[in-house]
Amino acid sequence: MKRTTDLALPHIIVIGGGFGGLTFCRKFPDGLARITLIDRQNHHLFQPLLYQVATAGLSAVDIAQPIRAILADKPNFQSLMADVCGVDLQNRRLQLCGGLATHEIHDELTYDYLVLAVGGVTSYFGNDDWAKLAPGLKSLDDALKIRRQILLAFERAEIETDEAKRKELMTIVVVGGGPTGVELAGTFSELSRTVLVRDFDRIDPRAARVILIEGTRRVLATFPPDLSESAERQLKKLGVETRAGARVQAIRPGEVELSDGEVIRAANIIWSAGVAASPLTRKLGVEVDRAGRVKVEPDLSLPGFPNVFAIGDMVTLTDKNGVVVPGVSPAAMQMGKHAAKIIAHEIKEQIRPGGVAREAFAYRDKGSMATIGRSKAVAQIGRLHFSGYPAWLAWLFVHLVFLVGFRSKLSVFLQWTYSYLTYRRGARIITGAHGAPPANSA
């Protein structure tokens, strides 16, 4: 049913319905302003579980929810699916890409406050031609593409008669040993050894090689060294070969060349080595760092524009306690909440944007965790370090609690229980494969 909107209220436009933008909308008190949320996707995506879709553990619908459904009950709220190409900060107007918007909608896109929450993109550190050979994991489309590629490679291996080619099809290289790379490598190895092993007759999926390449000296470099060592041991138990301290020199169809000269033949190469801010940040005309992240004021506003806030992965900030705010979902959510509090206060008290001193943002670190496979994970909560089963249980709990929507929580819980008890993963259907070669085949 159509929602009524009080056009007399101040207008807040939020660009991006990810962790930061969605939290802003949820936390902003009803009745003070009308909010327009613009996202190029129609859904909010729970990115921490993307690797589960890529590795056939969960279906796409389990980790995404339509934005309209999540905020269906919010008054004075509208959601638009559109791609924002630019922002005219001086004149407070947005430019939409691709002719998606009519003139009438353009006229609506002026704001009193703007909240930018456009997140990041996969970065190939200037080697953009690697993108088609080594897909990254950032969206549902990426996850489904990776899943299709890996499952298709095993199907092709089953009918391949040439031994060298078969080995190549059954080799998966994951570039980047951060949490996502570790999760992917561990789960691919587990997938081939415990799940696919029952599916095939002519090949032995246990012979699949999963190689994790990390440029720094240890995997999970942002975690304490003892947890990195534990992660490496747990990966080894799962059969993953790790190459820490090895940099990728080149990626060519069907192979990866490392800085020490080693060439690994692999039909499946996945990139999880870098992120950069959304390209939109470079069009704002404000200062950005090398990764394109916007340098914000301590209150999260853009320098010179007290009515514009930037939050989440698109931002670089050292907070008021001297902590470099990491690009993780809790930071984006805390920033969303902080911006909502400031804007709500100013509107309520009828203060012009930035008319009173604002509170500086402070990041509260509630810990970090990375899962590696069934009953395998590492976690750091304050000074406590956990590994193995307890860390894995904590990981399961946290990810279920923060997953948006009751239906998703229930569905994911049931699928995880099923996978745990049966060693099976339900989402192994290949779609869209007709005539498609594995993306990286020679």
Ligand SMILES: Cc1cc2nc3c(=O)[nH]c(=O)nc-3n(C[C@H](O)[C@H](O)[C@H](O)COP(=O)(O)OP(=O)(O)OC[C@H]3O[C@@H](n4cnc5c(N)ncnc54)[C@H](O)[C@@H]3O)c2cc1C
């Ligand atoms: C594979 C993966 C695993 C991760 N695992 C974890 C984890 O385990 N724990 C953790 O804390 N963090 C994890 N993260 C990081 C976490 O997801 C991010 O820190 C978080 O999503 C940042 O929130 P955000 O709101 O800044 O951006 P996002 O959540 O990325 O949201 C940005 C939104 O903006 C939209 N958008 C972008 N550009 C435009 C445009 N021009 N016009 C309109 N809309 C636009 C996008 O469609 C998107 O919906 C992971 C990230 C990835 C990719």
